[in-house]
Amino acid sequence: MANLKEVRNRITSVSSTQQITSAMKMVSAAKLRKAQDAVTSMRPYAAKLKSILENLSASISGGTYSQEREVKNVLLVVITSNRGLCGGFNANVIKASNRLAKEEYKGKKVSVLCIGKKGADFFKKTEYGIVGTDMPRGLNELFDNLIFSHVEPVAEKIMQLFADGQFDRVYLVYNQFKNAAVQITTVEQFLPVLPPTNNESDRIAHASTGSATASKKHTIDYIYEPDQEEIVKTLIPLSLKTQLFKALRDSLASEHGARMTAMHKATDNAGSLIKELKLMYNKARQAAITNEILEIVGGAEALNG
Secondary structure, three states: OOHHHHHHHHHHHHHHHHHHHHHHHHHHHHHHHHHHHHHHHHHHHHHHEEEEEEHHHHHOOOOOOOOOOOOEEEEEEEEEEEEEEEEHHHHHHHHHHHHHHHHHHOOOOEEEEEOOHHHHHOOOOOOOEOOOOOOOOOOOOOOOHOOOHHHHHHHHHHHHHHOOOOOOOOEEEEEEEEOOOEEEEEEEEEEEOOOOOOOHHHHHHHHHHOOOOOOOOOOOOOOOOHHHHHHHHHHHHHHHHHHHHHHHHHHHHHHHHHHHHHHHHHHHHHHHHHHHHHHHHHHHHHHHHHHHHHHHHHHHHHHHH
């Protein structure tokens, strides 16, 4: 059994760690509320805009961002966090990206554009780094002040590279926010723009498998002013920028939720460990006291003898 000093030092150390994890939990909870409100208020607008644009692009053949080409070059936009201590948040996104690169597009040229330090640290050691392009750099700083005007140039650059034919398909890989305890790892096709599908599950399956076909539903007959082509040219870029911005907001809210949950569990585990260590300390202290009493009694008996 460990001596009293060692156990006492461990209790002090675990108590300090518990205070840190508890503080991190409260900070994440405060940030989560703001991020959650931002993403939930944006979702209806983004979903409706995307639905309208899918109908528009489906009715116009040969659109710049709707062209289906033979898939040779694939770009994965991997959205992770800048910091750790958030459970499996980053590992799940990296795992989904690896599966897409090694299984779905095995034999194709796959490039990875990382938003977040954790993803960048992982993929810089792999063969999926982007070489020979002028993709934007320093994307980790987007999370420092996540506003639309900062995300817009990144989306424009990705769209331009797709229009120039440098990439034939672009995916977003990120954690979609459901609630504080649940984050859904999502693989979403960014380009080319998907035609409308029967339901959301078909859309997710289509995006995950990279299939070139999709089951179409009845398209809505909108009335256009000034004309359909002009609206498509204006709104499709806006829709794509909004899609990337929403993914980043989803990822930010998911990060705070995952960290809050992880720190809550860590705080509880620290409390359980402190109880065990205190029990061990009391046992060791009682054993030491018993030994001292036995030594005193033994010495007294020896003197009497």
